[in-house]
Amino acid sequence: MFHRRERILPALMIAGALTLTAACGGGDNVGSDDGDGQVTLRFSWWGNDSRHELTQQAIDLFEEKNPDITVEPEFSDWDSYYDRLTTQMASGKSPDVFAVEIRRLGEFATRGTLADVGALVNTGDLNEEVLASGNVNGTQYAVPTGANTFAVTANLAVLEDAGVEPPDDATWTWDDYIELSAEITEATGAGVYGTQLSYNDAYLNIFAAQRGESVYTDDGLGVSAETVADWYRSHLGLIDAQASPDAATSTEIGSTGIETSLVATNQGALGMWWSNQLSAITAGSGEEIELLRMPKDPGAVSGGMFLQPTMFWTVSENSERKEAAGKLIDFLVNDPEAGAILGSDRGLPMNATVLAEIESTLPEPDRMSLEFINTLGDELSAPEPPPTGAGEIPPMLERYGEEVIFDRMSPQEAAEAFIAEASSTLG
CATH class of the missing domain: 3.40.190.10 (Periplasmic binding protein-like II)
Structure with missing residues (x-):
């Protein structure tokens, strides 16, 4: 639905589309806690009941692996999601981590409402072509949840x-x-x-x-x-x-x-x-x-x-818990157990290692989606973020x-x- 890069996107399972360099970091002034060493993150997304249930399962596993971080989910249906999100932004009460679609990414990024997630999340194992769709004016403001x-x-x-x-x-x-x-x-x-x-x-x-x-x-x-x-x-x-x-x-x-x-x-x-x-x-x-x-x-x-990101994970620039927010996104896109829970609900995983580990456990429709995309191979290009x-x-x-x-x-x-x-x- 968008203008295309000249490079041709390879199939999801082709290793040549991926790099294996780490790009994870923390940075200064990115963490905050609730006074007792326990960090609480607000996490917002849209979707139906099935998506909410899957995401909550992933949250539960994340909290089990990160006992010092508590995640408070905030979800809604599609029709009300952006009205609620923009109201929260206007009042300075944005969620720490929230989902956006590619049509909205440019306007949020250029308003200064999004943090640079390139310094917070390990993106080294993610498909570089699809990852680039979350880059606006040279800054990685968003990480794809998956692709479709x-x-x-x-x-x-x-x-x-x-x-x-x-x-x-x-x-x-x-x-x-x-x-x-x-x-x-x-x-x-x-x-x-x-x-x-x-x-x-x-x-x-x-x-x-x-x-x-x-x-x-x-x-x-x-x-x-x-x-x-x-x-x-x-x-x-x-x-x-x-x-x-x-x-x-x-x-x-x-x-x-x-x-x-x-x-x-x-x-x-x-x-x-x-x-x-x-x-x-x-x-x-x-x-x-x-x-x-x-x-x-x-x-x-x-x-x-x-082939485009189904949606993106982003971090609020105003968040006082950016390091913990980065950990949550890193878990969602890079952890095979999270990948197995979430499946292709938000698109097929963009981490080749995760995809390879969970492919045999995917439901039949998800395997069919993967086979279809891989069959198309270089017939698919990757989009850039559209204008505001x-x-x-x-x-x-x-x-x-x-x-x-x-x-x-x-x-x-x-x-x-x-x-x-x-x-x-x-x-």
């Missing part, structure tokens, strides 16, 4: 019910995607569809990258109005072909909720989701779900797919997309309005 890729998910049971074979994802095009989805809708009957709409900016960036464009540049927007208009036309094409639900039903379903997605509820064959969401989709559907490459036009300059304001782009894309599918704006009108609004937001 945006891909097509295919519910094999729905495909079988429709009498349709999974597509050849090495060769299929956007036209094939629409035609196949329409065929599935027709074959399965009312209430089951070939696919559903997605307004994720990762989808737009893949679509744009195939044309040699990028949604984001270092300081603003890099995608053209023509490309955005064509992207919106593809959404209309899905509805017109009855490959997806109509506008009203599509809006009701939404494009962000895994639990209510058509693939996860066995009401759809195909969808576009992050690879780390494969476990949730599999659990929801109770069926085998396969990951596929995104379609592309015959004349595409690249497949456009990328990027967190506002996904809801903006959806808002204008709904104007298009309800015929209140033409694709070209919506694209030009999006470009104008996004350009004034980013920077």
Whole structure:
């Protein structure tokens, strides 16, 4: 969903992608305790109940290994997370350790709210390409929790019910995607569809990258109005072909909720989701779900797919417990026991040693995600942090997309309005 580095990212399990030098430190004025030698850390993240339970298990193990550190968890759902976090920051009460997504990293880093974690965490065994995504203006402000890729998910049971074979994802095009989805809708009957709409900016960036464009540049927007208009036309094409639900039903379903997605509820064959969401989709559907490459036009300059940090761990610049905060993050990304607990919930581990140790114990969907990413290999690039304001782009894309599918704006009108609004937001 972001502009790309020229270097090509190798597969996760290739040792050449990693360095083995230690980069751990403490530094001065980074520790504080509660007066009795016991340090208390506030630790904040977003997610569902499953993520909270896994994270608490990891916290319990960390406290067992570090009896002088107590961790107070603070978690919420996605919708309220950033409102709460920014309020805490404004009042000077930021958590010591907290999660951020790549869209928000740049704005937090440039506001002086994040500490340099490069001096606090051993990053030597982490995939250097993905690690670099947490570096802003030469400072390592964030450590990836793991990595994933945006891909097509295919519910094999729905495909079988429709009498349709999974597509050849090495060769299929956007036209094939629409035609196949329409065929599935027709074959399965009312209430089951070939696919559903997605307004994720990762989808737009893949679509744009195939044309040699990028949604984001270092300081603003890099995608053209023509490309955005064509992207919106593809959404209309899905509805017109009855490959997806109509506008009203599509809006009701939404494009962000895994639990209510058509693939996860066995009401759809195909969808576009992050690879780390494969476990949730599999659990929801109770069926085998396969990951596929995104379609592309015959004349595409690249497949456009990328491997990015699922999210990041960061430390508050205002924390008086930076050394302990660094220990917690180091444990989460470098300890094999922590890796075994957390699995791929926040993306596949970026420490090759951890990944090698836990690979055989991973649930089947996680092993499938790893195999898929390794199969893609150097087809995947790594993103840089987008400019300030990027967190506002996904809801903006959806808002204008709904104007298009309800015929209140033409694709070209919506694209030009999006470009104008996004350009004034980013920077």
